[in-house]
Amino acid sequence: MSPGSRATEPHNEATGRSTQETADGQPIGRGRPTTMRDIATETGVSRSTVSRILNDAPLSVPIAAGTRARVLAAARDRGYRPNPLARALRGAPTMLLGAIVRDITDPFFAGAIEAVSVEARKRDYNIVLSHAHAEATEAYVLATMLEARQCDAILLLGDMGDQPRLLDDLRDARVPVVALWQGSELDLIPAVNVDNRSGIASAISHLVALGHRRIAFVGGRLLGDIRERQAAYAEAMIELLGDVPPGYVQLVSNTPADGEIAFRALMQQSPVPTAVVASTDVLALGVLRGALVTGVRVPDQLSVVGFDDIPMASFSVPALTTVRMPMAEMAAAAIELAIGAPRRTDRDRSGVVEREFDPADHEHERPNPGNDVPETGRALVRLFRPELIVRESTHAADPPGV
Amino acid sequence: MSPGSRATEPHNEATGRSTQETADGQPIGRGRPTTMRDIATETGVSRSTVSRILNDAPLSVPIAAGTRARVLAAARDRGYRPNPLARALRGAPTMLLGAIVRDITDPFFAGAIEAVSVEARKRDYNIVLSHAHAEATEAYVLATMLEARQCDAILLLGDMGDQPRLLDDLRDARVPVVALWQGSELDLIPAVNVDNRSGIASAISHLVALGHRRIAFVGGRLLGDIRERQAAYAEAMIELLGDVPPGYVQLVSNTPADGEIAFRALMQQSPVPTAVVASTDVLALGVLRGALVTGVRVPDQLSVVGFDDIPMASFSVPALTTVRMPMAEMAAAAIELAIGAPRRTDRDRSGVVEREFDPADHEHERPNPGNDVPETGRALVRLFRPELIVRESTHAADPPGV
DNA sequence: CTGAAAGCGCTAACAC
């Protein structure tokens, strides 16, 4: 198990593909994998020729049809697979994309990872997952993954603003780093984010149109997003209603339990709010639970709007009105920033039919022109506009007006 | 970006750590990383010596204190990082652990991934994530990850019984493969799973003790788990009550929406059940919602028990009584089966204080002796016994007795 | 105590 131990193993040259069992009787694993050298020896050509053939090398270099056929045949029936490690060592991309996420358990980020994973796969990339969460020494992530440069690029999922050391080290990364749903301003790191201002504004406009005036806010998800969504709330309130009622902003951590706590706090205010905008669905679900438990009827007595449209949102009682963003497009945009457009270089050796890159995948993209978050200085930020999904948790205010 | 392009880059020998910008103005990335050769040149020794020193080589091989100091100093202030690709090429482990999961979006598997990720990190491993879900060509996972042998081992999270091609290919994998929460029988693949029978039995005993007799079952999560938990339900019912009332088993897919559908179907039965055992919390949550929406009071009119103890379970209304398994221990067991016990080989170069392997991490392990699933033939199966968590969704049956 | 040399598997310039 120690590094290098394999080098001293008996080689088993002759058998090639003979199946073998590991010491402890595990029936998995085969003999030494077939290399180019094996194929070269077997077919009586040189390694370079094999390489050229197996890689559809610059087609300008002609290869004898017979040689090509023999080599391909040999490769096929010895089950040849190129060693990506050797390729990577020569400078080829590792086809690995690092993803640092703070909490996989947050339903929003679970969805985010899935979106990123799907988009990565379209580009033949795999995701290497790290979570900053639950690890005392955040910087450790880097030692194993960034500085180790096994990845072609790094994606930061969620706000890492409270992990200064991570961000510091990231600045020194040797590969591109892109932030996704990174609420806070990150100098020098290109970012893809949802237009929080627009999302909150549409939520509040919706409520105002329903006659609500006493609209409260529950903030969560530390740092960046809280700031942006909260600021957007204040801004929209000022603009539409002239002020933010005191005590109408509750800040808690991003769990349903805390959403419930925030709800209770809100119910203490007078006048009591008729609507709540939550900065995440997770919090909104907490508000809903609080209402259910305390007998406040939603939406009759209280309207609730969330943000994110997590799967649970359409399933709560009542179904949550929320703000949805184009997850797939955002993931695609981030990946493109990190590693470039999709491509199909390697031929498919597994018999799987590859889907070609479809430009339609990208035409839903709608960066918000002229909205490049001025205060972040030189960072490139692509903002995507979310849309309001109206479900059952919002309703006209009982007494129209205040 | 093209393979080999790096080789022709200007070397920038002198500056070593000087920051530079990439062509497109991205401020991330540095000059060529420091290699052993650089350090060798700088300190005037050979690469082998550098290697020995930097790896605390067989301490039997003495190194001049002066040389060692110089080399270490050079390595430190040029910020040397070993190239894991080069090491791996020589046979060192890649420290990458593949995880194939069918649906990250399922809260149970989100938690599972987190558990695996945490345990992997204790062993200095990173997780490469693949999902079988939402990908037409399941076998593709292999092309990028198995046959590519970038991982030292593969973990299968969840039941892949319906992906025959994947399992087939897996049999040929060159690295150890271990199944986690893989309900169905998998010849030849070592598995770690929860003792479904024991979990369901404790749920049913609990209900029976509360006076319930009309206990229904909602099954989900295809294949393996459904079979095991459903079979356990039938078995326990027969043993404790003598029979399974007809129509009391509802099989749906594993979503809250389907849980609700199953609930409605159950309410059509006569006599109507007084309790429901759901094969997952996700389904149980659906049952709870159905009850809420249709005005059936839980637990007064209907007791509900789930399985998995996902985070939401303690937060539902009412809080869900459920079956919890030792996630961390199970993840650890699977990883151990795959790559062996935790170890600390490499010295820490990042200034982070490493935590030593703590044997206490493993003493909660309680494989179920003598319960090694006879019918699976020769596969090694480690079963972990779950425990019942009683919360608010279960209550004494209204009319004691039938 | 240290260095030279070979080689992991693959690729690419440069012959012939």
Place this chain on the structure above:
DNA sequence: GTGTTAGCGCTTTCAG
């Protein structure tokens, strides 16, 4: 058309 050579960064005998 195909082979030779060199080398990616690191480890590891084997000789000094």
